[in-house]
Amino acid sequence: MLKSEELCVYLERLRSARNISQELFVSDVVSIRQYRRYLNGESDIPFPVVDVLCMKLGIQTIDLLRELEVERLLESTQMTNFYNSIANGSLEEAQKFIDSINPDQIIDPENKMLFVHGNAMMKMQLGLISKQENYKVNKNLLGYPKFSKKTIFTEVEMLIMSSLLDYSENPTETHEIYNKLKSHLSDRSIVLSSTQTSSINLTLFRLAKYSGRNKQFEDVIEYCKIGIKNNLATRSFYLMDYFFYFSALAYYRLGDMENYQTMLIKCFNVLHFEGIDKKIQKFTNLINSDFSIHFQDFVLNYYKNQLDDSKGTVN
16 A cells, blocks of 8 residues: 555646546546545545556556656755745745646645645745744644644654744744654654755754743754754754854853854854855854954964964974
């Protein structure tokens, strides 16, 4: 038995591309009503039904399954790029993606959730919906609060739930969400991994930000360590600047000046390695304000002191 949500959406895409009506496609196989149950994920589609529908499309079932996996991975990459463009404020790029896709033909249910979540976030950024309307979209998408009673989440579900930390105005609710996410991060066996490789780091980013707001600085450091480790393992720079910046803030608040300085230097190095002027200026302004320093002078003095110390050691 196969879950119908992915397979049937792909069958629908192929049926539509071949310009075959639904009625003709399922005639002498299943009723239209039953077929739509498969499409809606209300029941599983048996292999014999898949075989017959594939014959109607003129393809082998094994070829369909192979093509489905290739398409799903491609779709996941595209959806990740779409979501990242929204998170990075590249809304024109995100709009091009929206214009090019039919939401009803998104194969992977996780990708469909990410699309709805990203689309709502984009509308909020454009001022088309309010912060509270965006919050309601995401709560409905998860089926919250019933959803919070689940014991196993996917990474995309965790990502969407973490967004509620930013939008909820209910402290009791945000505290519950925070604890649920924290417990799942500490036990990765109860998190279903997905192809959205950046989703877990964005969840960590939101948890670190929430912890900082609540003066839980040790937690901030721990989340940032995990995010940095994830990036090093995948050779990615996704949110690396924020992880070093948040770490610096946390160490500073804890009075650990050595680690505070080290994290700021690493933030500077990441920013200038990427070389995105707009981002460099953004973080420079934040750091100058948060630490009452001149960021570039701080870096120059840091390396000067390091050089002086090394000379002293040699002598």
